[in-house]
Amino acid sequence: MPSYQPPPLRIAIIGGGPGGLGSAIALSSLPNVVVTLYERAKELREIGAGIRVGFNGWKVLELLGADEDVRGHVESSVLHRNGLSGEIVKESPLSKYPIRYHPQRVRRTRLQSALISKVPEGVIKLNKKLVGLEDLSENGVKLTFEDGSEVIADLVVGGDGIRSVVRQHVFPEHTIQFTGTTIFRVLVPVSSVSNISDMMPSTQWWHGPTGHFYCSLVDDPAETDEKNQLFEIAARKLIDPSTDLTKKFSWGVPATNARVEGFFTDYDPRVLEALSVVPEGHWKEFSAFAGPRLEKLTAWNEKIVLIGDASHPLSGAFGSGATFAMEDGWILARAIEYSRGVGGNLSRALEVFDSIRSPYYARMYTHLDEQKQKVQNSKATNQGQSFELTLRTRIAAFGGEEKLSWIYGNDIGEVWSDFLRTSEKSDA
Numbered sequence: 092m093p094s095y096q097p098p099p100l101r102i103a104i105i106g107g108g109p110g111g112l113g114s115a116i117a118l119s120s121l122p123n124v125v126v127t128l129y130e131r132a133k134e135l136r137e138i139g140a141g142i143r144v145g146f147n148g149w150k151v152l153e154l155l156g157a158d159e160d161v162r163g164h165v166e167s168s169v170l171h172r173n174g175l176s177g178e179i180v181k182e183s184p185l186s187k188y189p190i191r192y193h194p195q196r197v198r199r200t201r202l203q204s205a206l207i208s209k210v211p212e213g214v215i216k217l218n219k220k221l222v223g224l225e226d227l228s229e230n231g232v233k234l235t236f237e238d239g240s241e242v243i244a245d246l247v248v249g250g251d252g253i254r255s256v257v258r259q260h261v262f263p264e265h266t267i268q269f270t271g272t273t274i275f276r277v278l279v280p281v282s283s284v285s286n287i288s289d290m291m292p293s294t295q296w297w298h299g300p301t302g303h304f305y306c307s308l309v310d311d312p313a314e315t316d317e318k319n320q321l322f323e324i325a326a327r328k329l330i331d332p333s334t335d336l337t338k339k340f341s342w343g344v345p346a347t348n349a350r351v352e353g354f355f356t357d358y359d360p361r362v363l364e365a366l367s368v369v370p371e372g373h374w375k376e377f378s379a380f381a382g383p384r385l386e387k388l389t390a391w392n393e394k395i396v397l398i399g400d401a402s403h404p405l406s407g408a409f410g411s412g413a414t415f416a417m418e419d420g421w422i423l424a425r426a427i428e429y430s431r432g433v434g435g436n437l438s439r440a441l442e443v444f445d446s447i448r449s450p451y452y453a454r455m456y457t458h459l460d461e462q463k464q465k466v467q468n469s470k471a472t473n474q475g476q477s478f479e480l481t482l483r484t485r486i487a488a489f490g491g492e493e494k495l496s497w498i499y500g501n502d503i504g505e506v507w508s509d510f511l512r513t514s515e516k517s518d519a
């Protein structure tokens with residue numbers, strides 16, 4: 092008699108960012124699943140400029156089999172400068188990890204293409220904006236799209252970013268707010284800034300009293316010839332968010348040169364010169380929104396799971412959000428595989444996922460709260476202190492590889508091995 096084969100697990104992933112794509116790769120490799128990724132965009136086109144991939148990022152990309160095609164500029168030197176005077180305040184130490192795991196600044200499009208190339212054919216459905224979710228109890232979840240189409244899935248993976256529709260449906264009381272930070276981003280040809288002294292090759296932060304100018308190379312010279320190499324600029328302006336309570340969410344909207352340059356008029360002339368090379372119409376503006384921690388990343392009797400920015404709306408606080416999102420996708424696949432192996436159901440799998448990822452995000456929120464408190468304390472005790480002194484305190488508080496190794500040195504494969512060791516012990 093043929094043995095009973097349960098029907099395949101129908102998995103619907105919402106969103107084709109690093110989290111959705113990473114999940115699609117990891118989940119598609121499981122047996123007896125049907126994975127579909129729904130993305131609202133008509134074509135998968137990454138907005139933004141560059142992205143940092145460090146040790147934690149390389150580790151998860153290796154596990155997803157997508158590390159080889161992600162090439163960028165190796166950050167061998169990172170400088171923090173007083174943005175007004177140009178004085179170098181700190182040079183970050185070289186990465187302690189082997190060279191293949193050194194942080195690189197890469198074009199976002201490269202990361203995206205590398206991930207897309209590993210997603211099996213037919214999994215990605217474009218032009219599918221999710222507008223509704225309905226809990227069908229033991230029959231799964233009904234998804235409704237803007238075009239009127241509907242599908243039913245056993246598991247919905249909400250990888251739809253900071254303004255997640257999935258999160259809004261399952262945690263309607265959760266809200267996000269403007270953090271006070273506006274980021275202007277652009278890529279320009281390296282040739283247009285190469286004559287400005289000290290703009291390269293180091294990755295640099297030019298800090299000002301209420302913002303900073305960040306710049307970096309983003310290409311691997313072994314892969315991209317000189318005339319096609321690009322240079323990233325990400326300029327941030329900070330305001331007290333309580334002064335702009337009406338701020339609307341903006342993500343990748345055009346900004347004029349006058350608007351951007353207006354925030355940096357008192358900066359070092361080299362910064363002003365770099366800003367002046369940006370062709371009109373090329374700046375894109377992003378307003379940072381964030382929200383409180385979710386106690387649990389799963390909902391509706393373990394039929395919904397949130398990953399990436401949808402699960403922890405921190406607004407890119409650690410510059411590693413794409414990595415967190417991919418880690419979520421890989422761990423989710425391991426959790427399903429594991430729970431099937433021990434005769435557990437989907438509910439058990441999502442419990443495992445939540446037990447690993449929720450405490451990790453809780454630790455990030457705690458860290459940010461502590462940092463905020465330190466800054467407030469320092470402001471209260473050093474009222475009227477000079478910009479130079481404030482800057483030194485701010486840079487000293489900067490958490491890099493050395494201070495936040497639980498983030499930047501996270502090896503998600505090891506995290507999973509630890510989980511397996513601990514569960515074996517508790518089963519013994």
Ligand SMILES: Cc1cc2nc3c(=O)[nH]c(=O)nc-3n(C[C@H](O)[C@H](O)[C@H](O)COP(=O)(O)OP(=O)(O)OC[C@H]3O[C@@H](n4cnc5c(N)ncnc54)[C@H](O)[C@@H]3O)c2cc1C
Nearest residue numbers: 106108109110131143221251252399400407410411412413
């Ligand atoms: C200025 C800035 C700098 C950053 N720098 C870094 C960095 O250096 N390194 C790093 O790792 N991270 C960085 N981050 C963070 C990183 O960009 C995010 O954390 C990461 O993109 C989150 O991935 P995600 O897949 O969760 O969501 P997203 O990348 O936001 O993807 C969500 C996807 O869902 C789709 N979608 C949304 N709604 C729907 C819907 N209703 N139906 C269908 N599809 C939908 C969207 O179109 C999008 O494709 C930075 C962020 C910012 C703002």
